[in-house]
Structure formats: structure tokens, C-alpha cells
Amino acid sequence: MGRETNDRIRNRITKSALPPDGTANGAKGAGATKAADLWLGQQLRALRKGRDLSLTELAERTGLSIGNLSQIERGVSSPSVRSLKKLSEALQVPVGDLFQETDLPPAEEMNYIVRRKTRPMLHLSDTGLQKELLTPTTPGALQMLLVTLQPGGSSGPEFYTHRGEEAGLVLSGALELFIEDERFLLKEGDTFRFKSTQPHRFVNVSAKVTTVLWVTTPPGY
Template structure:
């Protein structure tokens, strides 16, 4: 097997048939959460800073959101970002354990990112993910900040973590933690797939 074919094998496939269904399910989830909160598209746009056209396209599965966009929506709709994940198995509501085969997935095809939820479904003060980033994959083009903390560990490849407009290159085995109020974003500037354990707290630290 050549190096090129190995990279192609490891790269997230953007043309898998399940991608279409994933975008549709994600759009329906955004719409239902918005309606449940009694908010119009215009009100959600004001809360997130996104355009009404973008939110409308997301709800109709005509656009794929970035990691940053989903975080903005989760804050505006007052739900954990895990609400946007697809179910791979019927979870036990009393379970504290997540089996690998039962991980909930979130495919952000346009961003080159796949997020796998490692924490059980339900409300909590912490979210744990495994992120897989294609070459060039990123959280989006803009910086994000909100309450809480974030931390992580690079399992494989390299991650470029931007904190307050300063870039930090993290290699396999490196880790990080920072207040989420620090403007931040991330990307994979290499030609190799990167995998990162990512932790987010949902409440301010005291």
C-alpha cells in the first residue's frame, strides 16, 4: 500500500451516503429545538450572530455547520452540543458507560471534522469527545468564546490550537487546558489525519 492510498484510507469520506441523512437529521434537530424554545429564526440569528439565511439553510439540510456554529447554536438554544449527535444505539438512560459501538457521531463534512461523544446522553456539567480532523479540517473561520473550560489530549497527528490569536502546534502526546472565555479555534494544518480527545465544561469554574 502506498503512502497516498494509506492517507486516502484514513481520511474521513465526505461522500458516504449517511452524510445526507446526517445533515437532514441535524437540521430537523435544530428546527425542533428552536421551536421548542419558542424562538423565531430571526431571534436565533440575533443570539448566535449567524445570518437568518444560514440558520434557514441548516434547518433545511442545505448547509453543514462548523464546530463553532454548533457551539453558538447550543448556547443560544440552551442545550448541550451533544443534542446534535446521531444515535448509533438505544442508550440506557441510567447508564454511566458508553461502549465504543454506541458512540453518538456528528459529521461536519464541510469542516472536515467528525466528533464522537464519549459521555453518556443526558444533561451534565462536562462533555467529552474524540475529534477526528481531516487534513485542513477546522472548527471554523472565526474565534469562539463562552463560559467554562476546555481541555484536551492529542492522540495522533498534529493540532494547531489558536488561543487569543496566537497559534500553538500540538503534537501526539501533547495536552492543553484553557478558560473558554479566551478566544479560540483549531485546525489541522498537516496532510495527516489528527485525533484529539476534547473536554468541555458547560458551567463557569468557581
């Protein structure tokens, strides 16, 4: 089987793959969490198949185990942020292509406005992390996200890096931010900025949901 272009693969991963109960639009509860895991797994499997890669080959490219990849594709588990970045690099797609699609905005708003109901979402249930894209998906110099962390939720146990710079404002809860060898505890109203090339990770140390307005430049998704 020949390799497909990104456009052809994306055409196969449309909103028809979303669960019929509308859980992709931010519904709460275990059902929505499971649906998000299944949706992400379907995307990753379609991309892998479209590139003629076996699970063994993808495992070699990402350093993830075959068992872990199989669980992710079946929606049994979800990857950490670092693992997701490895998968996107191995599959040669931006991580933004793995956000769940929602209703398309009107044509006149696409370059400027993101309505609440049209925010693309990425839900990683195993790490208790959800990201909502707040800026248009058209090309730009920066990107703004609403990051929601369940109690104990995190970016994953591994530090990760990428190009650019990022900043944020803790809207609620408490965020423990690790940058290289430094640890910072940020509470509601606190802000941060650092170079994304510095190894970093983060975790919600609050007993409540933590939300963060997160800005990256250049866009990471």
C-alpha cells in the same frame, strides 16, 4: 401555536429521524456526510418550529443570516462550532441535544460505560469536524470527546469561548491550536490545557486525518 417544552420537542426528534441506512453509526463517505447534515438540520428546524420562531427571528437572535440558517436546516451546509453554540443558546437547548443518537446502552451501564457503538456523534461536514461523546450523558463534572478532523478541518474561522477548562492529547495527525494571540502546533503525543474562557479555535494542518482525545470541565455537551 403554543411553545413546547424541551421534553416534548425531544420526543419529536427521535431515532426515527435517522436515515434508514444506519449512517448515524459512523459510516464513511459522502452519503454518510449528507445524512449527518440532514439529521442536524431536521433537529434545528424542529426546535425552531417548536419555539414558534421564524427564520428571521432566529437570525436576529444568533447574528447568522437567514440564507445560512435556511441552508443549515435543509442540510445543504453545516454550522461552525461557534455558530452551533449560538444556535443552541437561541433555541435554549444544550449542544449535547444536537448529537446524533445511537443505540441505548443497557440500564446498568448508563451511569458508567459508553460502548463504541453507542457513542453519540456530532458531524459538521462543512468544517470537516466530528465529535464523539465518550463519557455517559448522565450528570458529571467532566466530559471526554474523541475529536476527528479531516485534512483542513477546523472548529471554524471564528474564535469562541465558554466556561470551564479543557485539555487534550493529539492521538494522530497535527493540530494547530490558537489561544488568544498565541499559535501552537501540536503533533502526535503532544498535550494541551487552557481555560475555555480564553478565545480559541483549532485546525488540522496535516494532510492526514487528525484525532484528539479532548476533555472539558464542566461538560459542554
